[in-house]
Structure formats: structure tokens, C-alpha cells
Amino acid sequence: xxxxxxxxxxxxxxxxxxxxxxxxxxxxxxxxxxxxxxxxxxxxxxxxxxxxxxxxxxxxxxxxxxxxxxxxxxxxxxxxxxxxxxxxxxxxxxxxxxxxxxxxxxxxxxxxxxxxxxxxxxxxxxxxxxxxxxxxxxxxxxxxxxxxxxxxxxxxxxxxxxxxxxxxxxxxxxxxxxxxxxxxxxxxxxxxxxxxxxxxxxxxxxxxxxxxxxxxxxxxxxxxxxxxxxxxxxxxxxxxxxxxxxxxxxxxxxxxxxxxxxxxxxxxxxxxxxxxxxxxxxxxxxxxxxxxxxxxxxxxxxxxxxxxxxxxxxxxxxxxxxxxxxxxxxxxxxxxxxxxxxxxxxxxxxxxx
Amino acid sequence: xxxxxxxxxxxxxxxxxxxxxxxxxxxxxxxxxxxxxxxxxxxxxxxxxxxxxxxxxxxxxxxxxxxxxxxxxxxxxxxxxxxxxxxxxxxxxxxxxxxxxxxxxxxxxxxxxxxxxxxxxxxxxxxxxxxxxxxxxxxxxxxxxxxxxxxxxxxxxxxxxxxxxxxxxxxxxxxxxxxxxxxxxxxxxxxxxxxxxxxxxxxxxxxxxxxxxxxxxxxxxxxxxxxxxxxxxxxxxxxxxxxxxxxxxxxxx
Amino acid sequence: xxxxxxxxxxxxxxxxxxxxxxxxxxxxxxxxxxxxxxxxxxxxxxxxxxxxxxxxxxxxxxxxxxxxxxxxxxxxxxxxxxxxxxxxxxxxxxxxxxxxxxxxxxxxxxxxxxxxxxxxxxxxxxxxxxxxxxxxxxxxxxxxxxxxxxxxxxxxxxxxxxxxxxxxxxxxxxxxxxxxxxxxxxx
Ligand SMILES: Cc1ncc(C[n+]2csc(CCOP(=O)(O)OP(=O)(O)O)c2C)c(N)n1
Ligand code: SF4
Ligand SMILES: [Mg+2]
Numbered sequence: 174x175x176x177x178x179x180x181x182x183x184x185x186x187x188x189x190x191x192x193x194x195x196x197x198x199x200x201x202x203x204x205x206x207x208x209x210x211x212x213x214x215x216x217x218x219x220x221x222x223x224x225x226x227x228x229x230x231x232x233x234x235x236x237x238x239x240x241x242x243x244x245x246x247x248x249x250x251x252x253x254x255x256x257x258x259x260x261x262x263x264x265x266x267x268x269x270x271x272x273x274x275x276x277x278x279x280x281x282x283x284x285x286x287x288x289x290x291x292x293x294x295x296x297x298x299x300x301x302x303x304x305x306x307x308x309x310x311x312x313x314x315x316x317x318x319x320x321x322x323x324x325x326x327x328x329x330x331x332x333x334x335x336x337x338x339x340x341x342x343x344x345x346x347x348x349x350x351x352x353x354x355x356x357x358x359x360x361x362x363x364x365x366x367x368x369x370x371x372x373x374x375x376x377x378x379x380x381x382x383x384x385x386x387x388x389x390x391x392x393x394x395x396x397x398x399x400x401x402x403x404x405x406x407x408x409x410x411x412x413x414x415x416x417x418x419x420x421x422x423x424x425x426x427x428x429x430x431x432x433x434x435x436x437x438x439x440x441x442x443x444x445x446x447x448x449x450x451x452x453x454x455x456x457x458x459x460x461x462x463x464x465x466x467x468x469x470x471x472x473x474x475x476x477x478x479x480x481x482x483x484x485x486x487x488x489x490x491x492x493x494x495x496x497x498x499x500x501x502x503x504x505x506x507x508x509x510x511x512x513x514x515x516x517x518x519x520x521x522x523x524x525x526x
Numbered sequence: 527x528x529x530x531x532x533x534x535x536x537x538x539x540x541x542x543x544x545x546x547x548x549x550x551x552x553x554x555x556x557x558x559x560x561x562x563x564x565x566x567x568x569x570x571x572x573x574x575x576x577x578x579x580x581x582x583x584x585x586x587x588x589x590x591x592x593x594x595x596x597x598x599x600x601x602x603x604x605x606x607x608x609x610x611x612x613x614x615x616x617x618x619x620x621x622x623x624x625x626x627x628x629x630x631x632x633x634x635x636x637x638x639x640x641x642x643x644x645x646x647x648x649x650x651x652x653x654x655x656x657x658x659x660x661x662x663x664x665x666x667x668x669x670x671x672x673x674x675x676x677x678x679x680x681x682x683x684x685x686x687x688x689x690x691x692x693x694x695x696x697x698x699x700x701x702x703x704x705x706x707x708x709x710x711x712x713x714x715x716x717x718x719x720x721x722x723x724x725x726x727x728x729x730x731x732x733x734x735x736x737x738x739x740x741x742x743x744x745x746x747x748x749x750x751x752x753x754x755x756x757x758x759x760x761x762x763x764x765x766x767x768x769x770x771x772x773x774x775x776x777x778x779x
Numbered sequence: 780x781x782x783x784x785x786x787x788x789x790x791x792x793x794x795x796x797x798x799x800x801x802x803x804x805x806x807x808x809x810x811x812x813x814x815x816x817x818x819x820x821x822x823x824x825x826x827x828x829x830x831x832x833x834x835x836x837x838x839x840x841x842x843x844x845x846x847x848x849x850x851x852x853x854x855x856x857x858x859x860x861x862x863x864x865x866x867x868x869x870x871x872x873x874x875x876x877x878x879x880x881x882x883x884x885x886x887x888x889x890x891x892x893x894x895x896x897x898x899x900x901x902x903x904x905x906x907x908x909x910x911x912x913x914x915x916x917x918x919x920x921x922x923x924x925x926x927x928x929x930x931x932x933x934x935x936x937x938x939x940x941x942x943x944x945x946x947x948x949x950x951x952x953x954x955x956x957x958x959x960x961x962x963x964x965x966x
Contacts, residue, residue, distance in 0.1 A: 201632070202660040202661075214676040214678055228634060229631060285586070285601075288818070345841065349813055349814070350802065350814040431840045508845075
């Protein structure tokens with residue numbers, strides 16, 4: 174039976190990972206995600222698993238690379254400055270097709286920035302982040318429950334596509350404490366013929382991203398591109414009071430959850446406003462946005478940055494309707510009332526009734 | 527004896543320290559160490575020619591306290607940033623101020639190579655055996671058995687190795703000209719700390735090479751101790767494992 | 780039903796525990812709830828606060844700029860959070876440490892709760908936070924005292940379970956104080 178507990182978003186990530194069979198965790202402290210390594214340092218020894226505090230994020234992502242190369246379920250976590258340091262490793266994971274789960278409880282930048290919630294890492298997460306032409310699957314939870322559920326899903330997707338999967342939360346999603354239903358993980362472990370287990374009864378096999386022979390790297394990149402295309406079926410999003418919406422708000426993560434209250438406020442005033450919340454931000458729910466652009470009179474994107482996902486929304490909307498934007502750089506979290514007011518500005522500007 | 531005793535002011539704020547209160551916790555040694563460094567900047571007349579590389583840790587707000595030119599460095603990279611400062615402005619006095627997480631975990635490569643190259647910079651290393659700023663996680667210098675938020679069962683040598691003795695390690699490098707470990711837990715040690723700092727400053731100002739001063743420091747907040755208990759721990763447990771003294775002084779005599 | 784509060788005081792006054800117990804009780808009573816602590820460097824300097832939101836609907840934002848109520852356990856908290864409370868809101872003031880005129884607020888209702896005195900009356904000054912929580916629950920009306928009492932075994936670490944009866948006593952003492960105040964006003 175599912176058990177309900179009151180836990181922090183960060184703890185939900187750690188518990189979801191352990192439930193999904195993750196027994197290797199490598200990390201390095203950074204606020205606001207320290208509850209993840211702290212939970213792992215308590216739990217892993219009891220489970221016969223490994224918790225290792227590395228000397229840096231660079232080391233921890235490469236420890237993940239090594240452990241994951243053996244077919245184990247491995248996770249690392251950090252926050253923005255640390256995630257920047259992991260990008261080289263993520264690029265190698267993508268190139269060598271090694272699965273792994275990377276959590277970014279993002280904070281504000283650029284540079285040292287601050288520890289406020291921020292969505293400033295959207296571009297970095299959805300465009301690959303490191304060097305080379307690659308993509309990571311990116312899941313954007315908005316509640317502690319989703320942290321738990323999506324972490325389990327992240328391990329499945331990572332193995333299914335032999336690709337790094339990123340969980341993109343923020344300080345709010347990591348620090349919030351709310352009820353979580355602890356469901357059990359039921360998937361059967363998959364075969365991993367690619368894993369390095371020792372060349373017993375077979376020839377040695379290699380995991381690598383270096384391809385020197387004529388045309389080899391071209392083929393490799395085409396193969397990866399096809400794989401990224403095939404990931405599109407993993408698109409996930411949520412709509413909230415979207416039926417008959419004239420103004421459709423689009424937001425992910427923490428802003429997505431805050432906007433649900435804004436939508437309630439606006440609906441009480443008789444305004445037909447709805448919400449589309451991407452749960453996968455890569456692959457981006459292009460079709461859903463395109464459909465919303467056709468059915469609503471206007472779209473409005475809201476983010477905790479000065480304009481990143483809005484570019485994906487504009488691309489997906491293909492000019493089927495106007496796309497407005499409200500962004501908030503880090504420092505304070507907008508309230509549902511404030512965002513409702515911003516939506517009303519667009520409502521009036523677009524002459525909606 | 528004259529009727530009016532002549533009062534001499536013996537204690538004042540160093541000129542190169544700003545007149546603002548520290549944000550450090552009660553009983554933290556960071557503030558005291560700032561003061562000692564500022565005194566030497568004044569004594570050597572370096573306020574106008576100092577360039578500092580701040581690090582990331584509780585002392586990240588160094589620039590709020592020191593009235594000298596300061597650049598922020600990414601976590602762990604201060605020794606590389608300081609290398610850049612010194613190479614571009616060889617006539618300036620360049621120092622870094624780094625915690626044990628910053629210098630001995632993520633910044634190990636930078637500090638080893640800066641020392642090995644014999645960069646003519648001065649490194650102030652504040653070892654409080656814990657990641658202070660992030661809430662008390664294990665550091666490379668955390669003592670064996672010490673409970674932290676990421677070593678909840680106590681630091682295990684089998685899992686995490688033993689604490690790194692940075693002063694000794696850097697002393698093995700040919701590029702290191704001066705290295706000392708000091709503490710500020712009592713007056714006697716404070717005097718030795720001042721002398722070591724003075725020597726380190728001399729090394730740089732004379733162009734003699736890389737100088738390094740490690741301070742054993744307290745973190746009452748994350749050690750979950752009173753300021754008195756934390757101060758006592760520095761002199762006992764910490765100094766037992768990290769012996770105080772001058773480890774290298776190539777120009778001695 | 781919607782209720783939110785910022786609970787603030789200095790470290791050691793048990794403000795985070797109050798928030799946790801309240802949030803846990805709300806979950807236990809089948810409500811939607813969020814609890815948001817301060818984190819990072821803000822935790823230094825000896826003050827602590829958390830925000831609890833309880834609702835029948837999913838909680839959008841766990842961070843509140845204009846709370847419906849504030850629970851202030853020391854003077855700096857009263858000075859900081861008193862002015863933020865909504866006009867129609869309530870401020871629960873630890874009267875053992877804060878005096879009239881030491882802070883400003885627009886809130887219509889200000890409840891002065893002598894937490895330490897009430898806790899001493901029931902024989903344990905350390906339960907001042909639970910006395911206050913009883914007053915908040917009674918005054919805020921978001922849950923019943925019984926619902927909070929029932930949640931204690933889940934909210935508290937098993938090490939402290941033998942303290943549950945004393946905690947329940949403290950909750951009730953705080954609640955009784957508010958009821959008596961209200962009755963006195965009416966009478
Ligand atoms: C790349 C990166 N990783 C992690 C952090 C988080 N972080 C900030 S300070 C710190 C360690 C502080 O410990 P220490 O250097 O010992 O200084 P103290 O606070 O103890 O004085 C860490 C890990 C960061 N800012 N950047
Ligand atoms: S956390 Fe520790 S190192 Fe940081 S200011 Fe407080 S006592 Fe000093
Ligand atoms: Mg330290």
C-alpha cells in the first residue's frame with residue numbers, strides 16, 4: 174500500500190532514486206540540493222550501496238560515467254554552478270551512450286549568483302549544455318510528488334535510450350516540503366548487453382565517443398540524431414482548466430505550479446484562462462503548444478528568467494497566435510496574484526473577452 | 527612619574543579593513559584571521575598595491591571587509607585566478623584566502639600547480655575541517671570519526687581516506703618557498719601566526735616565491751559546539767593531527 | 780478553506796518544529812499542505828522561520844509575501860513579519876518576549892500569548908512553542924486541536940514519543956487561552 178509522508182523535494186528525489194534501484198550516488202555539496210547527498214549518506218550504507226562525496230563536480234560526473242558503464246543505476250546531483258562543471262562529463266555520456274541521472278536543483282546565476290530559485294538553466298539543459306551536437310532528456314517536476322515519480326522514470330528513460338537524463342528543478346522544488354505518496358517501483362531490470370562486465374565468453378567491448386575512421390563520426394552523429402528524434406514520443410505535459418481557454422499560459426516547474434492558483438483566480442473572475450505545463454522540456458511538447466496556439470486567442474509564457482522557454486513556444490506556435498512573455502529574474506518568487514495581474518495585462522492588450 | 531599617565535592606543539582597526547561588522551557566527555575564527563592579514567597589509571604598506579582572489583566558502587564576502595582590490599573566483603580556482611593577477615601585475619601583492627573545501631577538495635589541482643610553478647603569491651588557507659558555508663558537510667580535512675552531515679556515521683578512513691595534511695603535501699614541492707601551519711586559539715599561537723604571516727609577506731614582497739600559511743580554524747556552528755568548546759578543539763584534536771609549525775622556509779638564515 | 784502563516788523566532792525556540800507539526804497534522808487531516816523553511820546562509824545568524832500553507836485545493840506557491848497570519852516568537856521576527864500580514868489577518872505574538880509598541884502591523888487581530896508563563900503553568904517551560912501552536916490552531920481555525928494532537932506521533936521522532944501527553948497538554952493550554960480571551964471580549 175502506498176504510504177504518505179511529508180518530505181522535502183530533495184528527499185523525494187533521493188527516495189525515488191533508491192526505490193528505482195539506484196545504489197550508486199556521487200556528489201559534491203552545494204546549496205540548495207544538499208539534502209540529496211545528505212539523505213544518500215544516511216541511506217546507502219544501510220542498503221549496501223555506495224555514497225561517495227567526490228572532490229568536485231567534475232570528479233562526481235566521471236564517477237557516474239564509470240559506474241554507469243558497468244550497467245549500474247547511478248545518480249549525481251548538484252545545482253547550477255556545479256552543473257556547469259559536469260557538462261564535459263555529460264557530453265561524454267551522450268557521445269558514449271552511457272545512461273545516467275543528473276539532478277539540477279537550479280539556483281540563480283550567472284557565476285556564483287545566489288541561492289534563489291531560478292529557471293536560468295533552461296537553455297543549458299535543453300540544448301545539450303556541453304560541447305557537441307547532442308541532447309539530454311530533461312524532466313521538469315513541479316511538486317515533491319513529481320520529484321519522486323519522475324526520478325524513477327528518469328532511470329527507465331536513461332536506460333531505454335542509453336542517454337543521460339536530467340531532472341531540472343529549482344531551489345523552490347528542492348526545499349519545499351509536502352505530502353508524497355511513496356509508490357513502489359515495479360519495472361523489471363532490462364538487459365544491458367552494452368555494459369562492461371568483463372569479456373567473459375565474448376570479445377571485449379568498448380564504450381567511447383572518439384571516432385577517427387573515415388565517416389565513422391558522421392554515422393555516429395546521424396545515429397544519435399535519429400535517437401533524439403525517437404525520444405519525441407516521451408513528451409509529457411499537463412493541462413489545467415485548458416478547455417475553452419482564450420488565453421493559454423505556458424510555464425514549467427515552480428512557475429507552472431504557482432500559475433495553477435493564478436488560473437483559479439482568473440477563472441473565478443470569469444476569464445477563460447488555462448495552463449499548459451511541459452513536464453518534459455526536452456523533448457518539448459511542440460504539438461500540444463501548436464494545438465493550443467490554434468485553439469486559444471493568445472499564448473503567454475511565464476518564466477523565472479528573462480526569456481528562454483518562450484523561444485521554444487514561439488517556434489512551436491508557428492505564428493498561429495500571438496505569444497506574450499512575462500519573466501522574472503532571480504530575487505523574489507512571484508505570487509499567484511502578481512502573475513494573475515500580468516496575465517490580465519495580456520488579456521486586455523489582446524482584446525480578449 | 528607624571529600625574530597624567532600617557533595613554534597610547536594599542537588596539538585599532540587596521541586601515542585595510544573596512545569599518546563594518548562581520549557576518550561570521552559567534553566564535554568563528556575567520557574574523558580574527560582577516561584582521562591578522564589586514565595588519566600585515568598595513569605593516570608592509572601594501573593596501574594600494576594588493577590584488578586579492580576571494581574564494582567560495584564562508585569567506586566569500588571577503589570584499590565586504592577588506593578595503594583592497596578583490597576579484598571573485600569560482601569555487602576552488604583562486605590559485606589560478608591569483609596566477610593570472612600576478613602574471614599581469616607582477617609588482618602587486620597578490621593573495622588568495624581559501625577554505626579547506628575550496629582549496630583541498632575542488633581546488634586541489636590549482637593549488638598544487640600554482641605551488642609547483644612557484645607562483646609568487648601568498649595563499650591564506652583556513653582549515654576548519656568542514657564545509658562551513660554549505661551547512662557542515664565532510665571536507666578533505668575532516669578528522670577520522672568526525673560526524674558531519676555527509677558522514678553521519680563518522681568519517682571512515684576506508685571510505686573517505688584520512689584527512690589531507692595540505693601544508694606537508696605542498697612542502698614536498700620544489701616550488702613552495704614558505705609553508706607554515708598556525709592557529710589563533712590562544713595568545714601564544716596568535717603571536718606565532720603573526721610571525722608566519724609576516725614571513726609569508728616578506729617572501730612575496732622580496733620576490734622569493736610561493737608562500738603558504740594554513741590556519742587551523744573553528745566552526746562552532748557546524749561542529750555543534752559552543753565557541754569555547756570549538757576553540758579548545760582547535761588546540762587539541764585539530765593540532766594533534768595537523769601539527770603546528772613552519773614546514774618550509776627556504777631562505778631561513 | 781485556506782490558511783497560511785509565517786512562523787519565526789530564534790534558533791532553539793522550536794519554530795521549525797511548530798511548522799512541521801502543523802504541516803504534518805494538515806496532511807493527516809487530508810488537506811493540501813506545503814512547508815517551506817529558510818535554507819542556506821540565511822540559516823546562520825540565529826534566526827529561523829518557515830512558511831506553512833494549508834488549503835483544500837493544491838497549493839500553488841509555498842512562499843507568501845502577504846501572509847494571512849504570522850507567528851512571531853521574538854522581537855526581530857515581530858519587526859520583520861508583523862508589517863507583512865494582511866489587513867484582515869492575525870498576528871500571534873509571544874508576549875513573554877515581545878512588548879506592545881515594539882513592532883507595527885496592519886493586521887486587525889493581534890493575539891498576545893504569554894507562551895512561557897502558560898508553559899510554566901503546565902510544568903514545562905520548554906513547551907512554549909507547543910502552547911503557541913495550540914493558540915494558532917484555535918485562533919486560525921484551520922484544524923482542530925484534536926487533529927494536531929493525533930498527528931504528534933507521526934510528526935515527532937520516536938525518541939520524543941514519551942513527551943506526547945505533555946505536548947498535547949501544551950496545545951490545549953494555548954487553545955484554552957485563546958478561547959478565554961474571546962469569551963472575555965464578548966462578555
Ligand atoms: C562549483 C561549485 N560547487 C559547489 C559550490 C558550493 N559551495 C560553496 S562554499 C563550499 C565549500 C565551503 O567550504 P570551505 O571552502 O571549507 O569554506 P568554509 O565555509 O568552511 O570557510 C561549497 C561546496 C559552489 N559554490 N560552486
Ligand atoms: S558556518 Fe562556521 S566557518 Fe562559517 S561563519 Fe559560521 S562558524 Fe564560521
Ligand atoms: Mg571549511
